[in-house]
Amino acid sequence: MAYVSVALAADPDRLLPADPGTRQIARGLLALVEKLPIVSVHGHIDIDILAEDRPFTDAASLLVTPDHYVTRLLHAGGVPMERLRPGPGVTAREVWREFCAGWPRFAGTASGYWLAGELFHVLGVAEDPSPDNADELFDHIASALARPEFRPLALFRRFGVEVLATTDDPLDPLDAHRAVRPQARVLPTYRPDRYLNAFDPAWTGHVDRLIAEAGGGAAGYAGYLSALAGRREHFISAGAVSADHGVRRPASARLDRRDAAALFDRLRRGMPNPGDPAMFEAHMLYEMARMSVDDGLVMTVHPGIYRSHHGPTLERFGPDTGHDIPVPTSFTAGLQPLLNDFGTAHGFHLVLFTTDETVFSRELAPLAGFYPSVYLGAPWWFLDAPWAIRRFREAVTETAGFSRSSGFIDDTRGFCSIPARHDAARRVEAGVLARLVAERRITEDQAADIVVDLIDAAPRRVFKL
Amino acid sequence: MAYVSVALAADPDRLLPADPGTRQIARGLLALVEKLPIVSVHGHIDIDILAEDRPFTDAASLLVTPDHYVTRLLHAGGVPMERLRPGPGVTAREVWREFCAGWPRFAGTASGYWLAGELFHVLGVAEDPSPDNADELFDHIASALARPEFRPLALFRRFGVEVLATTDDPLDPLDAHRAVRPQARVLPTYRPDRYLNAFDPAWTGHVDRLIAEAGGGAAGYAGYLSALAGRREHFISAGAVSADHGVRRPASARLDRRDAAALFDRLRRGMPNPGDPAMFEAHMLYEMARMSVDDGLVMTVHPGIYRSHHGPTLERFGPDTGHDIPVPTSFTAGLQPLLNDFGTAHGFHLVLFTTDETVFSRELAPLAGFYPSVYLGAPWWFLDAPWAIRRFREAVTETAGFSRSSGFIDDTRGFCSIPARHDAARRVEAGVLARLVAERRITEDQAADIVVDLIDAAPRRVFKL
């Protein structure tokens, strides 16, 4: 059989277990969820794509440049970063040629799976990208994108997206979300990192602006807290269901009001004591939990990333350019103050993510297996990949079962990758459950209930939709 | 086929590998060990259950309340802790109803496997617990428990338990063990944690009592050491074969006598220097190893747990209520002083346990692959689960082989779960060995020898039975 690798995106057994008996069970489970609508409760799609609904322009701007999962691997293969973004001296077509030449590098990767799905199912490309067909594919895709059925809102509907959450700055007016609402259910997500991260030299400026714009006239720490809380209300009124937190370390600390204000003032004056930025991060994670208990926003936490590891690339090309690298993470001691006070609070939902697999069985499952507030975030970032998701399930299930899961979260920056990402997750969940059935640990009826719950009900329940 | 999930407890292929060829090999290996007597060398069964041999009273008190593996997952599902223990305002029947309503949460968990075994094989329940049949099952179990064949000693014999070890306070007179001896071989285990843990504010009181009761007239550090050693002798005379140590960190330190006594005195006077409690823990782990070298008690070490993570639950319901959470653990540097001095000591057996899977291949297998004293403890606590045991074997075997294993250790608090726990371990060991045979790494004859050794001979050999 002469395979074309992108055509594997249409293979009905893709990502299912190799053992024939287990695969047969998995097929049955997959059939129950394959066509369900997509509930995407956390991601990084730019709201303006949908609000403006302008046609995508070309293959490079659609598939390559905005997706640091893609550019990083081409960069590792020796392509300079400036060749991966259309700009002075580099056309979109040239960027696309780099991608086509680098296509073999994606074999076996999660990105390769998503890209094949995007090319084959979304864009109708039925041959593997290569230097030989790069121009032809570029033209084919450009002409497709010019058609109305390829405009963002049309794709949104075609993908079967029922709900999509974006990630937004607390000072965002959210007008675009309101404008798009009649046509697509897109929810903003409150992401206050820049106002909480006193490690960043720009923090003081961000805080000044926050207090000025949203402090309600109050100054200092009081105005700061008031602004943060007030903008949460603004987000809630615009449909937000969650607040997202990217922290260096998942530490939490409870300071009394006076100490917290003094800490805030030292940092804001640029005269911190050693340890102050870390203490402030820990204290504010605690405060954010307190606010979530008060206002009901689901709290999601993504810790343990060394951001912008390569200084020269950061300087020239900015953040989120493929060199954020995970570090060892532990939740148990760091989250204790927060969970001690809020872990059993009524209605509090805390979804924990990690890029460090060691916490799967060691900490996440035991925490989610006791605290009613703690949910297992889907494997995140580098771990949002078929084998990694399988390892996640195999590591947490025996301790925490299935009921403590958040449901799949795509966290995507690539609009057209949404269907392929959810497709991958559904297939892997079906495969894990099929293994449990094949090993006679659960019945097929149980597996059927669980797979539907995981894919459809869990994200709605955990994210209060 | 209309499956009832508890009936999977009788499926002959449960927990065996899904691949038909591998499963066939596993069946043959399992047949060699499935019916062997149970040698349970470490666990937490209350000796009074056997000494008094009183009937169990009801399903909740038997299966739910005493088992923090069970209560924690119901608590995570939103059931308040006070609804999980019979007491003022809550009947055993109501606790049982909570359990039946929460039964689906155990699908795929290790606890679910044990519970199904207990319900189906021990108690004759052939339908899944649910809100609809909760009362009926409660009554059925109550009437069964009233029958003589359900009294503890009868079950002990029915389960095929040849040896059972309990875990006991050094000051326990061990009269109950002596009393039960004619009817059941139950061995005490020396567990001195509370006398070694100077982090605990109650430590001073415990130490005072230890010295007063067992110091032989000596005072201070001399009396303390003498009491600890003397009680070990008392345990040995009552049949004990091991001493068990739950420590925060697996650190060890050799202090000279004078420094150790000064450290002890500072801690006892409540005037410690920073770091004193940790240094004392490390020093006493070293001292316990020295005593094991002297008196032959097998030393077992269980480190790396953040005990009683949720303060409010500890205050209301006490310790061991489901919120002990693992932390990152490393043995290599911490155990070096101890292993440097005793690692090759004649007759010294040190069995290491972990809830942090990262040490499986990184540290445990290399340590057990060199030191004749070091044995690989079976996966413990959250890792005592079919997939986790498989990961354990897959991680350690290539470095340490099979000969360095302690054999399976159930560590149970649920009397009726003993058979299901050993059954699970036997099935997983058969499956791992079958994989090695299927991959042509060992012969079936070798696998047969190994599985019998692991299940039957290893625990006897390592625990000096």
Place this chain on the structure above:
Amino acid sequence: MAYVSVALAADPDRLLPADPGTRQIARGLLALVEKLPIVSVHGHIDIDILAEDRPFTDAASLLVTPDHYVTRLLHAGGVPMERLRPGPGVTAREVWREFCAGWPRFAGTASGYWLAGELFHVLGVAEDPSPDNADELFDHIASALARPEFRPLALFRRFGVEVLATTDDPLDPLDAHRAVRPQARVLPTYRPDRYLNAFDPAWTGHVDRLIAEAGGGAAGYAGYLSALAGRREHFISAGAVSADHGVRRPASARLDRRDAAALFDRLRRGMPNPGDPAMFEAHMLYEMARMSVDDGLVMTVHPGIYRSHHGPTLERFGPDTGHDIPVPTSFTAGLQPLLNDFGTAHGFHLVLFTTDETVFSRELAPLAGFYPSVYLGAPWWFLDAPWAIRRFREAVTETAGFSRSSGFIDDTRGFCSIPARHDAARRVEAGVLARLVAERRITEDQAADIVVDLIDAAPRRVFKL
């Protein structure tokens, strides 16, 4: 079928996946690489074995004593170290008897796989070693080794070794390498650890000698750097392609010249500040990277081992005697200074190894997935084992693909184990790729390209052969 376990070394399906469909795919992939020449770019074979080409003398000196993978497991089984090396009072035959008695301990281990290959394929032994046949096997092997076709160079050719790298002291004149060159392509590798490791009390003496012999007349830090660089040139002129670095921790630091010289002087005078040895290790790792950028030697880094854990064994039997134990490792923060400055330098190749599996998905794959200089070292030491290699591939591939691999590196100390080690790696790579094909993630054509690249092209490309 009456199996003899060593005969499994000839089973055509050994180490291939158990699932019949996946195995069939793997067989096809294996056929493409099974007979390719061996490119061994890093290992510890003593050059004198080949330069002198003297016959090996006996089974114990060939298979047991020099291989700490083998002696450590016999030692763990209770054989004192002095019984594992021919010497006063212990004959080679007696050492061999210990090995034969301990043979069952190797079932399922990586060493067991290699030993079976050596016994069966190299030495023609077709029965399992045991106390009963120990003497007979010893005599059989001795008579084989006396024949010309068992001399080292003859075996080198028979094994199909195209390139072999040794590991050498920077002051080695490399005359033996030059002498052997006409008959066997053996490359030296620059390993400067002893001159960089200021934790070692012998460091000062090593440095004195280095400066005296190779400093070109310069003294102090200038002479030291000059000597290190000069000897690199010497190695390059003798065919070296890489420089190898065993460090405690993978930390790097950029010091300015004056601070570095002052640090060097404090250490050399034996008057270090606290932290000086660690800072010097970090600084010199940075300097070695700088030199690699300058002279093109591939830089390999092997961190995270607690060397010579058991003091008494070190004192009596020296280093490399089986008690080097891994510790937790993290690369992300420690390598940042080095990668910030050299991570995208043209032609720089940095191959990272680990014995801590936690970094596979967390750090190694993300780093190699961005930096064009970073390559994934094959699983190393305790992880150079079939299941561990499989876990490595499964952990890194979804993030980094296959193109960032260094190719297999045997790191061996056992000359006759070279073919079995490469055989194991080829089989495991075929199996992993077959799994990807079976799960419809890549096509068979892609898998065929990848397996040939991994086995044959990658090590040549990454090590600049």
